[in-house]
Amino acid sequence: MAGNGRLSPLTFFAAIVFIVIGVLLAAGGAYLVALKGSWYYVIAGAAILLTGLLLLIRRRSALLLFALFLFASTIWAVVEVRFDFWQLMPRLWIWLLLAIWLLIPFVHRGALFGPPSTSRAARTPLAAAIILTLLLGVGTWFNHPHDRPGRIDVNVAADANQPDANAATGRAAGDWVDYGGSPLAQRYAPLAQITPDNAHRLKVAWTYRTGDMPGPDDPTETTDENTPLKVGDTIFLCTPHSKAIALDAASGKEKWRFDPRIQSPIGFKHWEHMTCRGVAYYDASMHPMPAAAAPEASAPAEADAASAPADASAPTEASAPVQTPAQTTAQAECPHRLFLPTADARLIALDADTGKPCASFGKNGAIDLRANIGPFTPGGYYSTSPPAVFRNLVIVGGHVTDNESNNEPSGVIRAFDVNDGHLVWNWDPGNPDATEPIAAGGTYVRNSPNMWSMFSVDEKRGMIFLPMGNQTPDQWGGERTPQAEKFGAGVVALDAATGKLRWNYQFTHHDLWDMDVGGQPTLVDLQTAQGTQPALIASTKQGSIYVLNRETGQPIVPISELAVPGGAAKGDHTAPTQAVSALNFNPPRVTEADMWGTTPFDQLWCRIKFRSLRYDGPYTPPSEQGSLVFPGNFGVFDWGGISVDPVRQILIANPDYMAFTSKLIPRDKIPEDNGEKKGSETSGIKLARGTPFGFEISAFLSPLGIPCQAPPWGYIAGVDLRTQKIAWMHKNGTIVDSAPLPIPMPLGVPSLGGTIVTAGGVAFLTGTLDQYVRAYDVRDGKKLWEARLPAGGQATPMSYADASGKQYVLVTAGGHGSLGTKAGDYVIAYTLQ
Incomplete structure (x- = not known):
C-alpha cells in the first residue's frame, strides 16, 4: 500500500542512524584521502x-542504494584482503x-512512497x-591463509632412543640444572615418556602457590618469568620479589624458602619493573678446583667475526689459582650452592640443601653488585636473569633501565669465585681490554652496553x-661511543676463565x-653439508635467526647486509x-590494507x-613526526628464545608480530612532572635526560585497545635445521x-616466554596471552593437548623426571603486569594419568 505521508518511528530512527554513520565515516574518509589513503571510506x-x-524522504530506492553499497563493499574487501575471514x-x-x-x-514498509509492487524490487x-x-x-571461515602446513621427516619413536645429546654435560637426564635446561641452552629435555600419542592424557600432578603476589606498591611491570631448576629430588625457583623456594620434585611440597627482604629507599612503585627469571646451581663435585695452577692459555687476539683468526676455536683451560684453605672451607660449608640475584642488586649464595646463606661467600653470603658502577635510580640496576656457573666462577650481568638518562650504570659482566665471592675478572664493553679486577675505588665505564638476558656456556671450549x-x-644514538657501537645488539663470546x-x-x-x-643463545652441534659444526643459534627481535660457528663467530647460515x-x-x-639472516621470520612490509579493527570505524582510525606516521619499512628511524616500528620492541623473539x-x-619457535610507534619529543616540550610518570619497558614516555629528546613508545593499538595491524599476532613454528x-x-x-x-576467537596471539x-x-609453550599450556607435535606443529591455567603463563616451562622415572612438565603461572595478564603465584606440574 502507498505511504501514509508519515515516517514510522523505526524508519525515522534508522534514517538518523544512517545519517550519523555516514557523516562520521565521510569526514574520517576525507581526512584519510588528504593523507593519501584509500578513497573507500569517503565513498x-x-x-x-x-x-x-x-x-x-520515504524513498524505497534507499534499499537499492544500500544493496549496491554492500555489493561494492564486499568486492572491495575481497580485493584488499582476498579470502581472509578475520580481515573480511x-x-x-x-x-x-x-x-x-x-x-x-517494520523499518522500510508502509511509510515509503511508491506503489507496493516496487517493494519486492527494492528488497x-x-x-x-x-x-x-x-x-x-x-x-x-574454513580458509587459513596464514598457516604454513608442513612436516619434518623424522621417526619420533626411533629418535627417542638415541643417546642423550646432553650426556657430555655430565648431568642426569631427568634434571633441569640450568635456565635453558643445561648451559647449552637448548631447552631440551632428554625424556621420552610423553609422546604425541599420549600427550592428551596429561593431568595436574601437583600445584604449589608461592604466596608472592603483586602488591599495591609494586611497579606495573611486576612479572613472574621464572623457569625453575630441578636437581636430584628438588625443584628450585625464585619469585618476583626475589624469594627463593625449594620443593620436592615428586610431590610439590615445600622444603625451604628464603626471603632476602629486598629494600628500596623510595619503595618499589616507581621502579621500571620487578622480576626474577631464575636461579643458578653449583655442585662442587662437578666443578672441582684445580690442584695446581694451570698455565694461562693465550687468548686469541680481539677480532670481529668477519676477521676472526683460524685458531679462535682453540679451547682454553681455567686459569684459576691453587685452591686456598679458605676456599676449601667454603666449599665444605656449602658444596651445593644456589645463586639468587635480587631486585636490590645483590647476588646471594644459598646452601641448596637448607636454604641458609653460605656465610663465606662475600659478606654473610651476599655480594653487593652496586660496587664500582656509580649512582643510579633505585631499581635502575639489578640482575633480572640468573647468573652463569663455569667451573669455579659465577658470572653475572645486569639490567640497566632503558631511556632514563645518558648517565646510567655500566653494563659490566663480572665473574666471582663461587666459594668466597672475590672478583676474578670483569669485562666492561666500555673498556673491553681491562679484564683484571677493577681497583677498589674505581668505577666501570658509565652507560656502556649491558647484558640483561641469560648467558650460554660451552664448558668444553671454555667459552661464554x-x-x-x-x-x-635506545631511540637516540647521537652520543654513542665506538665501543658501544661495536658491542651493542649482537652476541659477544668471551673466554670464560679470563x-x-x-x-x-x-x-x-x-x-x-x-x-x-633478548633470547639466550642456543648451542648445538649442527649437521650441515660441510659436516657437523659447533653452532650458536641466536633469535632476535627483528625476526632473523642468526646461526654462527661458535668457535669462530663466522656465519653458518648466510647473512646479508641489506x-x-x-x-x-x-x-x-x-x-x-x-x-x-637467510633463516628468518621477518614479516613483510605492512601496508594500509593491513590495518585492522573490530569495526570499520576503528579500522578507519x-x-x-x-x-600519519613515518613508515619506510623495517628500520624506519624514530622521528618527531612519529614512526611505525614493525616488528616493534616487543620483538618477533624476545627473552624466551627458541628450543x-x-x-x-x-x-621450535614462537614468533610474534606486533607493531609499535616511536615518537621523539624535543626536550623543551616534555613537562617537568613527567619525572614521576614512568611507563613500562614497552609503553609510556621515556625521559632520556641529558639528550635532546625524550621518547614516547607504545604498541600500535586502536582506541579500543586492540592491535591496529591485522592478525595473526602469534605463531608456533618449526624449523628443519638440516635444510635451514x-x-x-x-x-x-x-x-x-x-x-x-570471553570469546575464544582463534586469531593467533602474542606470547612472552619460550618453548621447550x-x-x-x-614441544610445550605457556607464554600466550590466553591462559593455556599447550603441547605440539614437533613434526608438524599439530596441537596435541591444552590445559587452562589459573593465571598468565609468561614464562618458559621445563620438564623433568622424578626418582621413579615419571616425566613431568612444570609451568609457572604468575602473570605479567605490563601485558595485563592475570596475576597469580602458581607452580603447576603435569604428568601422564
Missing part, C-alpha cells in the same frame, strides 16, 4: 549518508547488520547482497656467550629500535645497511594513524583473555 560514508536521507569480517559485519535491519518490514537486491556476504563469511643490549637511550674477548658479531648496527638480543631507510633525528645518524632438539635437528628452512608455522592462541567478551622440546617429540 562509503557518502553512500550511507544518502541512504539515510532517502529513508528520511571487520570490514563488512556492521554493514551486514545494517542491511538486515533495513530489510525488516530483492538487498537480500541478494546479504546472502552473498553471508556465503563469503561461511566459505572463508653474551646476548647484548645497547648503550641507553673474560678475554674471543669474538663478537653485531646483528643490528647503530640500533635505534631497542633491538636487544640497505635500510635513512633520515635520523638531528644529531644522530643511521646505519646504511642491516644484517639479515588505524588507517589514519598509519598514514632445539639436538638429535632430530629441529628448532621453516618447515611449518601455525597461528597460535585465542583472544579469550584479551577481548571484552622433549626427546618424546613433544
